[in-house]
Amino acid sequence: MGRGSLGITLDALRSINEYSRSVYRRLAEEGNDFEYSEEPYYKLTSNIEGAIEEAKRDPLNPKFEVTEFMGREALAFYDTARLSTDLLVSRLLREVGSRVRIVKGFVWDVGDGEVYLGNGDVLRGDAVIVTAGYWASTLGIPVMPFRGFGIRVRVSRRIEHMVSFDDLGIFVIPFSDWFKVTSRFDPDCGIDTGPLREVVRRASSILGNVEIIDVTIGYRPCTPDGLPVIDRISEKTHVATGGCRLG
Numbered sequence: 001m002g003r004g005s006l007g008i009t010l011d012a013l014r015s016i017n018e019y020s021r022s023v024y025r026r027l028a029e030e031g032n033d034f035e036y037s038e039e040p041y042y043k044l045t046s047n048i049e050g051a052i053e054e055a056k057r058d059p060l061n062p063k064f065e066v067t068e069f070m071g072r073e074a075l076a077f078y079d080t081a082r083l084s085t086d087l088l089v090s091r092l093l094r095e096v097g098s099r100v101r102i103v104k105g106f107v108w109d110v111g112d113g114e115v116y117l118g119n120g121d122v123l124r125g126d127a128v129i130v131t132a133g134y135w136a137s138t139l140g141i142p143v144m145p146f147r148g149f150g151i152r153v154r155v156s157r158r159i160e161h162m163v164s165f166d167d168l169g170i171f172v173i174p175f176s177d178w179f180k181v182t183s184r185f186d187p188d189c190g191i192d193t194g195p196l197r198e199v200v201r202r203a204s205s206i207l208g209n210v211e212i213i214d215v216t217i218g219y220r221p222c223t224p225d226g227l228p229v230i231d232r233i234s235e236k237t238h239v240a241t242g243g244c245r246l247g
Contacts, residue, residue: 010059024083027088033091034083034084034088035083035175036083036088037083038079039080039161040076040078040080040161040162041080041082041161041162041163041164042067042069042075042077042161042162042163043075043166044070044072044163044164044165045075045167046167047166051166052066062077063079064077065078069161070163074163080162084175084180103123105117105119106119110237112128113127127236128238129239130238130240130241131240133145133221134189134220134222136229136241136242139233139239140233141233141239142224142242143223143229144221145187145219145221145222147185147186147188147190147218148182148183148184148219148220149182149184149196149199149215149216149217150181150182150215150216150217151182151203151212151215151216152180152212152213152214153178153180153203153211154179154210154213155207155209155210155211157206159206160174161174162174168202169183169202170182170183181199183195183202183203185220189219196215220243220245221243222244226244228243
């Protein structure tokens with residue numbers, strides 16, 4: 001690839017990815033209470049040739065091979081990792097709780113170095129970093145929400161590795177006390193939970209008896225070209241959004 005703007009962008013994405021992994025590794029070495037591990041991710045699909053071609057076209061050049069998983073032909077992607085975001089957030093809150101002030105509230109606007117809350121308060125600082133997902137569209141950032149469902153479940157059938165079932169439209173990540181099942185990629189910000197019934201049914205067809213622990217609805221912030229927006233939008237205001245499924 002040449003040294004055009006796309007090449008520079010992809011280099012930046014690789015750098016961000018590796019930096020993130022280095023932080024996760026360090027935290028895990030101190031105490032792996034968020035179940036971080038670097039391991040393959042498996043893709044099961046009835047169109048294995050199409051999946052191979054798609055992987056070959058990926059400008060990030062993922063490392064993969066055709067293998068067997070769960071008795072089926074699959075793609076195994078390497079240089080991948082998993083962690084429990086639920087447990088990681090709990091860990092980070094414990095670590096920063098004594099050193100920072102955490103304010104929970106509704107944000108309705110952001111100014112240069114100021115954050116305006118729904119209760120009338122104004123938070124002021126040397127800078128503001130907006131990482132608020134698709135809400136950043138109110139600041140003129142070209143992001144839109146793609147709704148997805150996340151379900152934590154206990155199951156009767158154990159799967160040892162991360163796996164996507166493309167024909168069912170579900171992704172399964174195993175942890176010690178639960179499995180995380182994610183699904184759907186709907187371009188809206190609605191709250192209709194009707195599709196969840198089908199997600200649970202499909203998960204049950206793979207995992208056996210499913211006991212739901214909790215359910216979340218998330219709105220992935222996506223940009224037109226699929227690349228994140230990490231930039232300064234005014235003297236004291238920065239934005240980091242558009243990560244879609246990469247968070």
